Structures are given as structure tokens and as C-alpha cells.
Amino acid sequence: MSDRHRGAPDTVVVGAGLAGLACASDLCRVGRRVVLLEASDGPGGRMRTDRRDGFLLDRGFQVFNTSYPQVKRRLDLRSLRLRPFTPGFVAHTPTGPVRLADPTRRPSAAGALLPGRALTARDLAASAALTARDALLPVALLKRRPDRATSAALSRAGLSDAAVNHILRPFLSGVFLEDGLETSARFFHLVWRSLVRGTLCLPADGIGAVPAQLAGGLPDHVLRLETPVAEVTASGVLLTDGSEVSATTVVVATDAVTAARLLPGLPVPGGRAVTTYYHAVDSTPMPEPTLMVDSTGTVLNTCVLTEVAATYAPPGTALVSSSVLGTDEPGTSDVVLRRLADLYGTDTSGWQQITAYTVEGALPAMPPPWPLSLTTRFGPGRYVCGDHRATGSVQGALASGTRAAREVLADSAPG
Incomplete structure (x- = not known):
């Protein structure tokens, strides 16, 4: 371990989920003395x-x-x-199972996409146009679109109620964890783009291998497991065992409920x-x-x-x-x-x-209009990051942690 990581920390990161791991990694890389405190017995947060x-x-x-992008950069x-997984899914509809697959990756599945088998000709054309736009348009344009509920966006794209309710809604309910398609359409378009361009x-x-790899890249003694934080104080953090860890900068990288407890007054989504x-x-x-x-x-x-x-x-x-x-x-x-x-x-x-x-x-919960990224600054020397400050995804968590590190460094730069 480099000597620059020894001694009293200048930054405490609370929570070793993806956001906390990304933040700690970026700060360590530029020589900050960081302690990453995790309440449980392993890194990963919800990804264990x-x-x-x-x-x-x-x-x-x-x-x-x-x-x-953050996955490609860090892992x-x-x-x-x-x-x-198979590039597609099977939807069990009132008329029986319907198989939808990407014909560009699995040509043998193209027959299931003939008009009348899974979708009408109109729905096929609408879904193809939607997919092409999301896959090919620059991300910046997708982010600048007027926001609305995903249900409204699908209707505006020309998809029928039957296609939405029997095929897309069941699939997207598992992505958004809600069955009303009330999630931000901006987020939906980014998710749809990632599904088309990536591989699931x-x-x-196991999924825990992802945060384990990130944790393995940290310098020795940065990550401290089974070290729950009771309170963020004026001088650092107070642990539940009564001891204190002093630091001029504290980054809270926990779930939304814990973050609101540690940083009273922090607004958090449901x-x-x-x-x-x-x-x-x-x-x-x-x-x-x-x-x-x-x-x-x-x-x-x-x-x-x-x-x-x-x-x-x-x-x-x-x-x-x-x-x-x-x-x-x-x-x-x-x-x-x-x-x-x-x-x-x-x-x-x-x-x-x-x-x-x-x-x-x-x-x-990400109802429209949903900001795709929020500042991590909470107060002088206090920051907060996590998917609840960006989007509910691996990309969102990692990007929020990245932003926290960037804002910490900007605020501590001379001048």
C-alpha cells in the first residue's frame, strides 16, 4: 500500500455499494486518504x-x-x-406465450416477428422505429427530450394498447418495479437503448462478483467492513460502537432511507x-x-x-x-x-x-420529470450519492459515485 493512503483520512465514504465503491476508487486514484465504511460483512449493498x-x-x-459506459470504464x-441471457423474452399473454427476440442477434427467431404472430404490422413498425431512434440517436438528445410517463411515450410512439399491456408492460414492470408504467420516459429511452446495444x-x-471486483481494486485498508455509522458529525462520523472517525469530507453513499437519516433534511424519492x-x-x-x-x-x-x-x-x-x-x-x-x-x-x-x-x-421511484443526475453536494464538506441521486440502475449508481468524487475534488482544489 502506498504511504499516501496511510494516516488519518481526509475523506470518509459511508456505504460500500456501487456508488461508494466508485467514489472511493476515484478519490484514492488521485491520492486522497479515504476510508470506506460498510455496515455489513461485504461490499455491494443491494448487489450481493x-x-x-x-x-x-x-x-x-x-x-x-x-x-x-461506467461498466465499460471500470470493470x-x-x-x-x-x-x-437469450436476446429477448417470452411474454405469457391472454392468447398464449409470445416470443420476442432480437432478429439481428438471433436470426432464427425472426419468424416470430412476422405480422400477426406476436405483434400487428403497425406495432412492428412502431416498435422498430422506437428502437432505431433510441439505439442511434446521441444520448444527449435522448436526455433532452420532454419528459412524460413511459405509458404516454409508448402510446405516442404508436404502439397499441394490446402490445403495451400484454407484452411491453409485463417486461418493463420487472425493469421499473412498478406496473403502471408511470416511470420517467427519459429513463425508459436510456434503458431501451442499453438493452439494444448491450448484452444481458x-x-x-453471481452478481456479487461485480462489486467484489471493484472492492478488490481499492488500496489496502481503505474498506472497513462491519463498521456501521450512527451519525454524521461536524468533525466526521460517529460509529455505532461510540468511536469516531474524523475527516474534513464525508460522502454518504447509502440507500435513500439511510442517507436521509444521516443527513437530516435530505429529500429522497420513494x-x-x-x-x-x-x-x-x-x-x-x-x-x-x-x-x-x-x-x-x-x-x-x-x-x-x-x-x-x-x-x-x-x-x-x-x-x-x-x-x-x-x-x-x-x-x-x-x-x-x-x-x-x-x-x-x-x-x-x-x-x-x-x-x-x-x-x-x-x-x-422515478416519476416524470425525473432529473437524470443531481448534484451530490449537500453542505460544506458533506456529499451524498447513489442511484436515488441519478437513475435506478448500475449505470446510475456508478455515475453518481463518479460525480461525488469529481465534486469533492473540485471543492477542495486551491482557489
Whole structure:
């Protein structure tokens, strides 16, 4: 470790999620003495993976998008051993399952896009035009568009109510964690662009491999685990054990609720909750790495994770991930299992539930007009970053942490 990272810190970063890791990394790179304090036993925040009896269990279903600029800048994608999903999804509609896939990546799926099979000719033309605009226009133009709800944007694009309600809404509900398509259309267009230009994957070692790689790039002794912060003080931070860490600069990089507690008066958006159920199955109910979505809304989405990455379960066992909006209420798991029988067309009575994860603030609510990036400055020497200060995505969290480091350095520069 370089001597410049020894001694009393000049900056304390609270929270080792993606935003905190990005901020700490950028500050360390230019010679700031940084301490990164994390309350739990590992980095990653909501992006963690548990190992249990040979299973890899992400704390809530997540996917990794290779097209994000911050991902390309910060991560060694090869070492993550990424395993791709099918470029598309299957939507279970009132008239049966509909498969939508990108014909430029999977030409064999082009037949499903013939008019009348999945979408009408008008819907196909509207979706093609929407996709081309989002994929090809400069990002700056997408960001400057007038903001409205995603539902209004899809209607304005010429998509029919049937296409939206039976196909796009079920898919986007899993992206936004809300089923009214009330999320900012600016964010939707950026997400749609990233889906077209990138590949959705999972690391072979679970989604937690992403923050683990970022943490591994920090200098020794910067990251301190199991060190919860009770209060931000005038001189630094007070830990829950009563000790203090002094620093002229404090960056709060926690979830929105914790950030509001540590920085009283900080306005924060509401949060979206999601619950993910993991089931072990003797044989795969779907022999392909494809995401399924449910137009009834009973299940947000489901997939056989071991078809994406066989490393997620012991040999000879399939692992199925299924998510629902909200928390794990009594009886919900039984309802989910019955719906999975319909979706997969198989008897699910013998499926073994491994665990269920509820994430209360999995994503920030992002109604229009939603600012795609907010300053991280809160007060003299005090900063706040996270996806709730940008967009609810890996890109948003990393970009907010990047902005925090940049503003910290700008404010401390001579003159």
C-alpha cells in the first residue's frame, strides 16, 4: 500500500455499494486518504450473492448489462466470466406465450416477428422505429427530450394498447418495479437503448462478483467492513460502537432511507419493493436461458438461472428465480408456485423453495420529470450519492459515485 493512503483520512465514504465503491476508487486514484465504511460483512449493498449448500443466491433477481459506459470504464468483463441471457423474452399473454427476440442477434427467431404472430404490422413498425431512434440517436438528445410517463411515450410512439399491456408492460414492470408504467420516459429511452446495444448477462460467480471486483481494486485498508455509522458529525462520523472517525469530507453513499437519516433534511424519492423466490428443481423446466414475463402480473418475471450459468446450483439441480412486486406476504409463495406451473407447463408441487429475498428499496421511484443526475453536494464538506441521486440502475449508481468524487475534488482544489 502506498504511504499516501496511510494516516488519518481526509475523506470518509459511508456505504460500500456501487456508488461508494466508485467514489472511493476515484478519490484514492488521485491520492486522497479515504476510508470506506460498510455496515455489513461485504461490499455491494443491494448487489450481493450468498452461497448456500452449493447454490449461488443473488439477493434479488438482477441482470448485468454490458453496454453501460461506467461498466465499460471500470470493470474487467472477461474476468467476470459473463454468461448471456437469450436476446429477448417470452411474454405469457391472454392468447398464449409470445416470443420476442432480437432478429439481428438471433436470426432464427425472426419468424416470430412476422405480422400477426406476436405483434400487428403497425406495432412492428412502431416498435422498430422506437428502437432505431433510441439505439442511434446521441444520448444527449435522448436526455433532452420532454419528459412524460413511459405509458404516454409508448402510446405516442404508436404502439397499441394490446402490445403495451400484454407484452411491453409485463417486461418493463420487472425493469421499473412498478406496473403502471408511470416511470420517467427519459429513463425508459436510456434503458431501451442499453438493452439494444448491450448484452444481458450474469457473472459465473453471481452478481456479487461485480462489486467484489471493484472492492478488490481499492488500496489496502481503505474498506472497513462491519463498521456501521450512527451519525454524521461536524468533525466526521460517529460509529455505532461510540468511536469516531474524523475527516474534513464525508460522502454518504447509502440507500435513500439511510442517507436521509444521516443527513437530516435530505429529500429522497420513494422506493420500489420486490421479492424474489428461489426454487430447486430436479430437472430444468425450460432448457434455455430465457426470461419469461407474465401479463397477469402474478409474477413479474421468472427464469431458470442454471440455464444462464450452470454454476448457480449443484450438478444435477436446476435453480429457478421468480420475482413479484412488493413484500413476501403470507400465502404469496403458494400463489407464485401455482402460477409457475402455468408458465412452465409443468407440475411444480415438488419444487423446493430454497429461500426468498425481499428488497424494500430495490429501486427509487422515478416519476416524470425525473432529473437524470443531481448534484451530490449537500453542505460544506458533506456529499451524498447513489442511484436515488441519478437513475435506478448500475449505470446510475456508478455515475453518481463518479460525480461525488469529481465534486469533492473540485471543492477542495486551491482557489
